[in-house]
Amino acid sequence: MDSTTPATAGGFEPRITAFVCNWCTYTGADLAGTSRLQMASNVRIIRLPCTGRIDPMFITKAFERGADGIIVSGCHPADCHYNAGNYHARRRFAIFRELMDFLGVDPSRITFSWVSASEGAKWRDVVNDAVTRVRALGPFTAYRNMVVVQATAPKSSSPEHAGEGEGLPMQSLAADGVAPGASKEVTA
C-alpha cells in the first residue's frame, strides 16, 4: 500500500473539503504533519471549534462550490472538548445523510469519522480513503451545473466533465438517488 494515493494518469482529481474540530481532528492532522505522514493533497481543511458548530448547510454549500467530497471529523464519542458537541453533530449527520440520499447525492461522498489528537495515522487513512472513494465516484457536477454553470459557464462545462453521469440535477436525482432506493423497495 502506497502512503499517497496515486493519481489516475491525467484523470480526475477530486476536490475534498474537510470540516474538522479544533481540538481533536485538527490537532490530529497537525500530528500527521509533525510525523511527516504522506497523504493525498486533495483535501482542504476548514477549522471549526467543534463538530457541533457544523451547520449541514456548510456541506451543501461546499458541494455547490465544487467540492466532490466532504469529510466531517471530530473528537471521539465521550472525548468532546465541549462535552457533547460531537453527539449533536452525529445526530444531525444521521438525518442529513438521509436528506443527501434523497436529494440524489451519493452519501459515500461524505465521510464522517472520529479522529483524535493522537491519531495522525488515522487521519492519513481517512484522507486517502476518501480521496480514493471519491475519485472512483467521479466528479460531482450536479450542483455546479445547477448553480455555478449559468454564472461561470466556460470553466465547469469543460468537455471532460460534460458526458459524465451527473450531468443535470434531475438526471442525477433519477440515476443516483431515487432509482436505487425504489428498486430496493421492490426487491424487499
Place this chain on the structure above:
Amino acid sequence: MARIGVFVCHCGENIGRTVDCHAVAEGCKDVPGVVHSVDYKYMCSDPGQQMVKKAIEEKGLTGVVVAACSPHMHEKTFRRAAAGAGLNAFLCEMANVREHCSWIHEDREKATVKAIDITRTIIEKVKHNVPLSTIRIPVTRRALVIGGGIAGIQAALDIADGGREVILVEKGPSIGGHMSQLSETFPTLDCSQCILTPRMVEVYQHPRIKLYAYSEVESVEGYIGNFKVTVRRKARSVDEEKCNGCGACTQVCPNKKIPSEFDCGLGKRTAIYVPFPQAVPNLPTVDRNKCLLFMNRAKGRPDTCKKCAEACEKGAIDFDQQDRLITEDVGAIVVATGYQLYTIGKDQPKDNLKGYGEYGYGTIPDVIDGLQFERLASASGPTSGKILRPSDGKVPKRIVFLQCIGSRDPQKGMEYCSKICCMYVAKHTMLYHHKVHDGVATVFYMDIRAAGKGYEEFSRRAIEEEGAQYIRGRVSRMWREGDVIKILGFDTLEGEPIEMDADMVVLATAMRPQPGIDVLAQKLSVSYDQHGFINEAHPKLRPVETNTAGIYVAGACQAPRDIPDAVAMASATASKVLGLFANEMLEREPTVARVDEGTCAGCFHCERVCAYGAVEHKDIKDRAGNVVRVIAYVNPGVCQGCGTCEATCPSKSVELQGFTDEQIWSEIQALGV
C-alpha cells in the same frame, strides 16, 4: 474595503522544501483586498515579526494572514505582534501550510497549489473578522467548599490561609468525615483523630472560614467568579449562640438506644446528641425522627418530654427552630462530598445492585464491614478499642477478612478497584495482632494492590512480621453454626476448596460516592460517571477541575481515594481557586456566542443544546415596561465557544465570534472552482 497583508513563511526549509513560498505570496497578490504579500525565511523570528508590524503600520492593514505553521503553534505569537502594531489581535489569522501541507506532501507543484488554496481560504475569512476584545468578568473572591471531610477541611484551610474567605458546608452535625471514624491510618499507624482533630479545630477558629455544619446546598446559580449559592441550615433545635456544649442535655435524654451513625451502628446514642466527643462544632443536635417530643408532635399528641430543655441552663434548646435558607456569593466551588461504603446485605434495586446475601451481613451479627472494624479498634469506639464480637462481646480468636466485596465485580458490584481496601485490611490485621496476640487473622484476597509510598512495605510487614495469613481466593458462602461462622471458599493458588471456622468476619466493601451526589451534581451542572463519581475535566491534565468552569473536585467523590490522595487533591483545588482569585477580573477569550436580539424568536433550541447552561432568558420590554418578547442571551462568562447553538439556531440569530457563518461561508466560497 479590506486591506489584507499576507506573510508567507519558509520555516527555514520546512515549508520551503515542498512549497514554493514565493509563488504562494505572488499567488495571493491578485486576491481582492490583498494589498501586501511577501515571503520570508523565518516569519516567527524577531525580524519576521517586525516585517508584520511594519506592514501593518505602513500599509494600514486591516487584517493579517500568516501562512506558516499550525495556529496551535504560533497564533498567539503573531496575534501579539499584530496587537503590538495597533491592530486588533483577532484580525490576525494563521494559514496552516506546514503541518497540513508541506510536511505531508512531496509533489512540489501540488503542495504549492494547496498552500495557495489554504492561504486564500484564510484571507477570505479574515476579511470578515471583526475586532474583538478580551472578556473581563468580575470575580467574587470567596470560595464555597462542599463537604467537611479531610478533603474539604484541607481545601478550606489552604484557601483561607491563602487570604481568601471560605464557606464550608457540611451535611452532618460535625465536620471530620470518615477520617474521624478511623482508628489508625496506614502506612504509618498514626492515630487518625490525633492528626485530624487539630485541623478541625483550626477550621472552626479560622477568621476567614465560615462553617455551616448540619447544612446542605439548596441551589446554585451563576457562573465562574459569580456563583450565588443558597445553603439550607437545617434546624438543630439548639441555639448555636446560647449553647456552651456542656452536654447536660444528652445525659438526660430518655431515648438512649438509637444506633450511632458515628459508631456504624455498633454503639448507641441519644436523640439529642453530639456525634463524637471531639465534634466540631461541639453542639448537640436533636434528631427529630427519634426525639419523643417530635414523634408525639408528628402523631398530633401534646409535647410530653422536655427533659433536655429542662436540663439546659442556658435555655439553648429550641424545639420550634426552623430550617433557614442563607444566600452566599462565591466565586469558586470545591466539591468534596466523599464516599459511602457499598451496602452489602441488601438488594438495592434503585442502584441496580444485588448485594451479597451469601455473606450474611445484617443477619450474622459478627459479620461487619471495614468501617465497623475501625470503630471496634478505635480507642474512642464503643468497645474503647478492644476487639470484641458484636454478638456476645467475646474476643474473636479467629478473624477473617474478605477483600474486594463489591469492588472489581462487574456482575454484582462495581467494576472498579476501590483502591484503599488492600491497605486497610493489612492495617486491620496488624491492629488485630497488636490487640489479640494469640489470634489468627486470615485474609482472602484477589490481588494485593499496594501502590503508594511505603505501601508495599506495609503490606509485606503485615504478612511477614505480623503473622497475617493471606489466601488468594474468594469466599462463596458463610453461615452460622452456634457461635461460629462457617466459611466456604476456594484457594486459587492451591486450586482446592477451603472450609474454615471464624469468630468474626470483616468485609472490605467497595467505596461508592455519597448518596445524593447526582442531585448535587445536577445543581452544580457538573457531570458524573455511571457510578456517580464526579468527572474531572481531563483525567491527566485537569484532574481537579470539573467541566464547569469555577467548580473543582477533591477527594473520594471523584474516585476512590486514600487520605494522602484526597489531601493532595484538596490542596490542588485550593491552588486553582487561589489562582482564580489572584485578580479582580477574570479574562476570557472572546470566542463566545452572541445573540442577535433583533431576530431571535425565543425558541430556545440553543438552550437545549448548550452543554454549559450558558443560555439565559432575556426580557425585551416596551417603553411602558411590559415584556413584549423573551429572547435568548448567552452569558459570556459561561459560554465556552463550541458553537453548537449557532449550528442549531433556526433563525441564524446566534453567532460564535471568530467562527461566524459569514466567515465560514467565505472560506467555503474561497475553495470554489
